[in-house]
Amino acid sequence: MWPPAASWKALGVVSLLLALGLEGATWFLLYFLRERRRRRSSLPEVLFFPAPPTCTEGLLRPSRPVPCVCGLPHTESSLSRLMLRLLSARRTLELCLFSFSNPQLARTVLLLHKRRVQVRLIADSDYMAVRGSQVGVLRKAGIEVRHDQHAGYMHHKFAVVDKTVLITGSLNWTTQAIQTNRENILILEDAVVVKAFLEEFERIWQEYDPACYVFFPGRK
Amino acid sequence: MWPPAASWKALGVVSLLLALGLEGATWFLLYFLRERRRRRSSLPEVLFFPAPPTCTEGLLRPSRPVPCVCGLPHTESSLSRLMLRLLSARRTLELCLFSFSNPQLARTVLLLHKRRVQVRLIADSDYMAVRGSQVGVLRKAGIEVRHDQHAGYMHHKFAVVDKTVLITGSLNWTTQAIQTNRENILILEDAVVVKAFLEEFERIWQEYDPACYVFFPGRK
Numbered sequence: 211m212w213p214p215a216a217s218w219k220a221l222g223v224v225s226l227l228l229a230l231g232l233e234g235a236t237w238f239l240l241y242f243l244r245e246r247r248r249r250r251s252s253l254p255e256v257l258f259f260p261a262p263p264t265c266t267e268g269l270l271r272p273s274r275p276v277p278c279v280c281g282l283p284h285t286e287s288s289l290s291r292l293m294l295r296l297l298s299a300r301r302t303l304e305l306c307l308f309s310f311s312n313p314q315l316a317r318t319v320l321l322l323h324k325r326r327v328q329v330r331l332i333a334d335s336d337y338m339a340v341r342g343s344q345v346g347v348l349r350k351a352g353i354e355v356r357h358d359q360h361a362g363y364m365h366h367k368f369a370v371v372d373k374t375v376l377i378t379g380s381l382n383w384t385t386q387a388i389q390t391n392r393e394n395i396l397i398l399e400d401a402v403v404v405k406a407f408l409e410e411f412e413r414i415w416q417e418y419d420p421a422c423y424v425f426f427p428g429r430k
Numbered sequence: 431m432w433p434p435a436a437s438w439k440a441l442g443v444v445s446l447l448l449a450l451g452l453e454g455a456t457w458f459l460l461y462f463l464r465e466r467r468r469r470r471s472s473l474p475e476v477l478f479f480p481a482p483p484t485c486t487e488g489l490l491r492p493s494r495p496v497p498c499v500c501g502l503p504h505t506e507s508s509l510s511r512l513m514l515r516l517l518s519a520r521r522t523l524e525l526c527l528f529s530f531s532n533p534q535l536a537r538t539v540l541l542l543h544k545r546r547v548q549v550r551l552i553a554d555s556d557y558m559a560v561r562g563s564q565v566g567v568l569r570k571a572g573i574e575v576r577h578d579q580h581a582g583y584m585h586h587k588f589a590v591v592d593k594t595v596l597i598t599g600s601l602n603w604t605t606q607a608i609q610t611n612r613e614n615i616l617i618l619e620d621a622v623v624v625k626a627f628l629e630e631f632e633r634i635w636q637e638y639d640p641a642c643y644v645f646f647p648g649r650k
Contacts, residue, residue: 254622
């Protein structure tokens with residue numbers, strides 16, 4: 211008889227081990243990857259507002275480890291969670307915001323700019339100049355800002371961190387909205403969704419290029 | 431020698447087939463499930479606005495198959511995609527909307543109400559009474575509506591279809607926003623995210639229970 215019994219025996223044992231091992235390894239790998247992703251990112255995350263005023267100096271001045279002695283609660287809030295997500299940026303931050311007047315969020319963006327994160331901001335032309343708007347402050351600091359020239363609002367309220375994490379929702383970045391309104395923020399890293407929002411950002415960024423601005427629409 | 435060569439041979443062949451078959455079946459199953467889910471739901475979906483005006487009569491009057499002869503383009507748009515998602519509701523529809531004045535979306539909700547989908551609507555007290563608001567129309571048709579009594583806005587703009595699909599974004603349900611503004615809508619069925627939004631809806635629904643309304647805040 212050929213092949214000899216020993217060969218069949220070896221084949222049997224090896225194949226059995228292969229069957230069990232390969233199957234086990236596949237499931238373990240899938241489970242491991244899923245768990246690691248879940249642990250590392252804890253995304254998606256949903257934040258609701260209003261958020262009570264809390265002290266966020268610990269996030270904005272990490273180099274000064276002296277505890278802040280202000281009277282505000284030193285607890286976590288939806289605002290501090292949002293700031294933490296923004297502060298995780300290492301390379302890029304795209305901001306597409308209808309209204310931006312909250313000082314803590316402006317300081318967060320300025321801190322990222324100081325850390326050499328490439329920040330780009332698209333704003334609404336009507337709301338970028340209202341009292342308390344932080345758009346001018348960011349522009350003065352050297353952050354590139356573009357805005358619309360249309361009658362309609364640039365009503366988006368989203369940010370993309372490092373081209374991988376999307377922060378979107380109903381919240382305008384104003385103190386009134388944060389502390390008074392019922393609002394939501396959704397933070398996720400679904401590749402398909404992030405790609406769609408990044409493409410929208412680039413479309414608007416190109417369209418709002420200052421080279422395309424029309425300063426005297428009446429003249430020909 | 432025991433077991434005989436034939437047994438080892440059988441074990442070898444069976445184990446090899448098991449190894450290959452089981453591994454192949456696992457991957458096929460995973461691929462099949464993923465593809466089926468993607469095909470069936472094609473979620474997540476991202477919609478951007480402004481959307482050019484298009485005819486949506488085909489969606490709102492499916493019982494009248496006569497093609498509409500109006501002058502509007504009979505093509506798909508972000509608005510018709512949004513309406514299609516809403517019309518997929520079979521059992522429940524939760525609406526939590528800052529501003530709701532678009533007639534097509536109101537007719538969509540009325541159609542669902544007529545189909546015995548259980549619709550609940552949370553509105554903002556300041557915006558539910560503005561000119562063109564559809565909240566009164568929906569209430570008159572028998573849809574339960576609740577609203578805030580606060581100074582801050584009920585600024586959410588989300589819907590949950592059949593407790594499984596979340597529709598959220600920057601878009602207020604107004605014709606001006608749909609046709610003029612830069613807006614986004616994100617449609618997804620992530621169980622964790624949908625659960626969070628449903629819980630927020632129930633929290634607000636309880637808080638805005640008319641039994642809790644204060645009609646004369648000055649009196650004691």
